[in-house]
Amino acid sequence: MRAVQVSEYVKVSPITRHRQSFLYTKYHTRSNLNPLPPKQTPRKSKTNKPIHHYRAPLDLKTTEVPTPTPSPDKYLIEIHSAGTNFFDILQIQGKYQHQPPLPWIGGAEFAGTIAALPTSSASASSSLKYKVGDRVFGATQGAYATHVLAPESTLLPVPPGWSFEDAAGLFVTAPTSYGGLVHRAGVKEGDWVLVHAAAGGVGLSAVQIAKAKGATVIATAGTARKREIAKEFGADYVVDYTDKAWPEIVKKLCKENRSGNGAAGVDIVYDPVGMIEASLKCVAWNARLLVIGFAAGSIEKVALNRVLLKNVSIVGLHWGQYAKFETGTVGEVWKGIFDLVAQGKFRGTAFKDESFFGLDSVPKALQALGGRETWGKVVVNVDEKAKSKL
Ligand SMILES: NC(=O)c1ccc[n+]([C@@H]2O[C@H](COP(=O)([O-])OP(=O)(O)OC[C@H]3O[C@@H](n4cnc5c(N)ncnc54)[C@H](OP(=O)(O)O)[C@@H]3O)[C@@H](O)[C@H]2O)c1
Numbered sequence: 001m002r003a004v005q006v007s008e009y010v011k012v013s014p015i016t017r018h019r020q021s022f023l024y025t026k027y028h029t030r031s032n033l034n035p036l037p038p039k040q041t042p043r044k045s046k047t048n049k050p051i052h053h054y055r056a057p058l059d060l061k062t063t064e065v066p067t068p069t070p071s072p073d074k075y076l077i078e079i080h081s082a083g084t085n086f087f088d089i090l091q092i093q094g095k096y097q098h099q100p101p102l103p104w105i106g107g108a109e110f111a112g113t114i115a116a117l118p119t120s121s122a123s124a125s126s127s128l129k130y131k132v133g134d135r136v137f138g139a140t141q142g143a144y145a146t147h148v149l150a151p152e153s154t155l156l157p158v159p160p161g162w163s164f165e166d167a168a169g170l171f172v173t174a175p176t177s178y179g180g181l182v183h184r185a186g187v188k189e190g191d192w193v194l195v196h197a198a199a200g201g202v203g204l205s206a207v208q209i210a211k212a213k214g215a216t217v218i219a220t221a222g223t224a225r226k227r228e229i230a231k232e233f234g235a236d237y238v239v240d241y242t243d244k245a246w247p248e249i250v251k252k253l254c255k256e257n258r259s260g261n262g263a264a265g266v267d268i269v270y271d272p273v274g275m276i277e278a279s280l281k282c283v284a285w286n287a288r289l290l291v292i293g294f295a296a297g298s299i300e301k302v303a304l305n306r307v308l309l310k311n312v313s314i315v316g317l318h319w320g321q322y323a324k325f326e327t328g329t330v331g332e333v334w335k336g337i338f339d340l341v342a343q344g345k346f347r348g349t350a351f352k353d354e355s356f357f358g359l360d361s362v363p364k365a366l367q368a369l370g371g372r373e374t375w376g377k378v379v380v381n382v383d384e385k386a387k388s389k390l
Contacts, residue, residue, distance in 0.1 A: 001067040003145035007103035057366035072120035074149040080383040081168035082143040083109030107143030111167035137167040166348020169377025177205035180317040185288040189214030191267040199226035199375040204349040212345035247281040261285040287312040349376035
């Protein structure tokens with residue numbers, strides 16, 4: 001099979017401290033994840049300590065590796081589409097909390113068809129949820145490949161009528177937003193929800209889920225194109241949060257359109273960026289602020305007096321850990337999502353302004369994702385035949 005395999009980390013050393021901080025800013029911040037230049041001129045470090053930088057997305061190559069043989073407890077899946085995530089970039093650079101032993105295949109999210117069933121007698125085909133040919137999506141290490149092995153617990157059926165491209169971006173974003181808004185913040189009809197980075201992967205899911213639950217959505221995003229996309233996915237109002245006055249704009253919208261406590265601000269803040277402190281300026285009494293992520297790159301410190309004075313809750317969500325600590329909720333969340341899909345209230349969010357076909361396009365897709373140029377989910381169509389069908 002073909003796969004985007006990481007077999008070594010490229011080390012660039014030694015370099016000066018100044019150069020180290022320059023490279024950190026230039027190449028390792030969220031907003032500019034370009035590859036390291038191919039040739040680094042070694043310079044003398046003040047401490048003479050080697051400073052290592054790792055392989056960047058554009059250096060990745062597709063190689064031929066043996067197709068996995070059917071396993072006792074895992075399905076063999078033929079991958080049609082693979083979703084990209086920021087943590088894929090970190091892992092490729094050797095900076096993620098989970099680093100498999102070399103060599104390993106990049107990518108986590110995928111959608112495809114079942115090519116072979118688990119082989120153990122305990123997994124007799126009558127007790128298995130899927131059969132050969134079923135369309136599934138899921139997440140496990142090694143999605144940037146034509147095939148992957150995955151246990152049943154990491155798979156879900158592709159919703160009827162959904163493309164592999166859309167399904168490949170569903171496994172992480174949709175339950176994060178549903179779990180946050182519904183299970184942690186208790187969103188209900190009539191609430192006003194402020195969704196930050198609303199055109200991002202989790203953001204576009206949050207906009208749709210809040211709308212489906214009868215809320216009014218104020219969406220923030222950094223570009224006109226992203227604000228247009230947030231509107232297309234159902235946001236009632238859009239705000240440019242690169243304007244420092246954005247909390248005042250949100251307050252004004254609430255003052256003009258809400259009554260009672262709601263005139264002071266929103267009921268729920270969905271924050272994947274790291275904007276809790278500023279958001280506290282535009283929340284209503286009893287608001288819930290969801291800590292989803294830190295896309296802006298730094299972990300905030302919040303003045304807790306505001307939490308007390310406004311009688312609000314700051315609530316975290318770590319979706320990946322629900323499979324360990326709260327398995328029952330995982331099923332409830334997915335049932336909720338599939339119900340919204342069936343009612344036509346939740347659709348796929350695959351980025352459509354540019355297409356990525358074949359595994360050779362993984363580096364470009366990751367570069368686009370890291371460069372903050374995209375919206376929704378950036379998906380690689382692993383199956384190049386999909387291109388000819390367009
Ligand atoms: N808690 C959980 O269980 C969970 C689950 C999934 C994801 N997450 C986290 O949620 C965050 C968003 O994930 P995602 O999949 O939606 O990512 P994404 O698709 O890349 O979107 C992130 C958005 O953040 C905004 N942003 C603000 N400052 C940024 C910066 N300095 N660099 C890059 N983007 C910046 C960008 O929107 P603008 O250009 O409009 O500003 C971008 O569209 C990540 O931190 C991720 O780790 C958490």
